[in-house]
Structures are given as structure tokens and as C-alpha cells.
Amino acid sequence: MNAPNEKYLELVHGKMPKSKHIATMFRAFWTGGTICAIGQAFTDLYSSLPYDLPEDDVSALTTITLILITAILTGFGVYDKIGAYAGAGSIVPITGFANSVVSSAIEHKREGVVLGLCANMFSVAGPVIVFGISSSIVVGIIVLIFKGAFI
Amino acid sequence: MEIFLTYLKVFAVGGAFCLVGQILINTTKITSARILVGYLLGGVLLETVGVFKYIRNFAKAGATVPIIGFGSSLAKGAIEGTLENGLLGAVTGGIEAVSAGIAAVIFIAFIVGLLAKSKTK
Numbered sequence: 001m002n003a004p005n006e007k008y009l010e011l012v013h014g015k016m017p018k019s020k021h022i023a024t025m026f027r028a029f030w031t032g033g034t035i036c037a038i039g040q041a042f043t044d045l046y047s048s049l050p051y052d053l054p055e056d057d058v059s060a061l062t063t064i065t066l067i068l069i070t071a072i073l074t075g076f077g078v079y080d081k082i083g084a085y086a087g088a089g090s091i092v093p094i095t096g097f098a099n100s101v102v103s104s105a106i107e108h109k110r111e112g113v114v115l116g117l118c119a120n121m122f123s124v125a126g127p128v129i130v131f132g133i134s135s136s137i138v139v140g141i142i143v144l145i146f147k148g149a150f151i
Numbered sequence: 152m153e154i155f156l157t158y159l160k161v162f163a164v165g166g167a168f169c170l171v172g173q174i175l176i177n178t179t180k181i182t183s184a185r186i187l188v189g190y191l192l193g194g195v196l197l198e199t200v201g202v203f204k205y206i207r208n209f210a211k212a213g214a215t216v217p218i219i220g221f222g223s224s225l226a227k228g229a230i231e232g233t234l235e236n237g238l239l240g241a242v243t244g245g246i247e248a249v250s251a252g253i254a255a256v257i258f259i260a261f262i263v264g265l266l267a268k269s270k271t272k
Contacts, residue, residue, distance in 0.1 A: 021177045025170050032169025032217070033162035040161040040212035059215055059224075060251035066216065067252065071259040075267035088172030091183045092190060092217045093165070094252070100183070101256050105264030117264045121257070128187045128218070129253065132225050135195045136245025140229035142199070144241050147234070 024087050031082065031089030039066055039093075063094055070098040075106070100124040157211065164210035168217040187218050194222020199230070224248045 042062045046053060053061070073079040079099050083090040090096050101121055108120035122129060172190070175181050181189075197203040203223040207214045214220055225245040232244020246253070 028173035029166040033166030036165025039216035089169040092172040136225035136229040140241025
């Protein structure tokens, strides 16, 4: 009785995660791609405005827009549903970063505004800020040391 | 037709970054915070060695919307700041480049956090 069981389990283990992997990978791909395409649509929209915005301003505005949309969707609990479907497709874009901040803020709200909401806002996204700013300073110092070689 | 091709590139490259993230989630026990940090550092590295600008030129928002683009902005700001203002620029350049995003995240999350109803568990 045991032998076929093991064989069966082997078969199941061989097949199940794989098909699950492919489904989750496909979902992550198309949702992530769509979020980026929405970002591109805002970039195109802002660069077509008659104000002649420089490229950096356009990309900053796009980022702010995506953050705002994500925050509203997170506030209504919609982004969590997207996240449950999309997996990494909702984490890797900048919207995932915004979602982690907003959902932490909402989650800890009942512990108070100062000690709950504000203190825990960056409980997930904090490492991103710490590593981001620290690494940018390291890069700056490296450039400073090898300045001659970089120009 | 050209605009369709642009969006196809954006979609494919942005999707590919997310796909790699999903493979990492599936095959390792990596948390989303670590994925964000990993992508961010990847962006910093690619920008520093000068590869990221080719990805950005090719994929536009497909490269800048994923968190890897956040890392590249940080590194780009730090490099530009250093070349302009020396040591002070090295310290301020990175955060200056992403200040709009960080300020917006903090402010919007604060407001939405105040307004949204916290789910009772």
C-alpha cells in the first residue's frame, strides 16, 4: 500500500507546485506589466501637457500619481485584493512600496495616531528607505573617490 | 504603431521584472520587504555601472515604475550631486532625486491612514 502512495505523492509534488508556479508567474507578469503601462500612460499624458515639463518632473509626477492611486485603492481595500491575485506583480512596482506604507499606516491606526499610525508607517518599507539612502551615499562617495575616472 | 511598440516594451520589461520577483517568492522563502530591498539595490548597482540608462531608454516606464527604477534614481541623483557639489552632493543627491516620491508617500499615507477605517481582526 505504501509503495504506490509514495509514487503518487512524488507525482503530485512534481506536478502541483510547477503548475501553480506557472499560474502565479503569469499573473505577476501581466499585472506588473499593466501597472507599468499605466505609468507610461501618465508619463505620456504629463509630457503632452502644454507646460513643457522637464523629464525629471514628468517622472516625479508619474510616481506621485501612481502613489496616490495606490493609496486610495489601499484605503478602500482594493489593492489587497489585487495583491492576492497578482503576487509579485503588485509588489515590485512602486505601487507595492506605496501600498506597504499605507497598509501599515491603516493597520496600526488603532494603536493611536502618533505611536501607531506614524510610528509604524515604515515598518515594511523602512528597509527600502534605509538601504536606498545609505547605498546612494556610498555610491556618491565612490564617485567622489574615483571622480577622475568617471568624467 | 510606434506607440503600440512602446507600450509592448513597457509591458514586457515591467512584467519581466515582476515575473522574476514571483519566481523568487515561489522558489525561496523571501519576504516582500527583502524583494523590495533586493530590487532597489539592483537598481542602484545597474545605474552606478551605467547599464540602467540603456534599460530605461528601451523600456521607459517598464524600467522606472518597478522599484528598481527607484534605486536607479537614487544612484543617478547621488552621482550627479557628487559631480556638482562634492561630498555634500554625495550625501544629498540621492534623496533629493527621490524626494518627491518619499514626501508624497509619507503625506498621502498619513492622510489615507487617518481617513481609512482600520479592519478589526
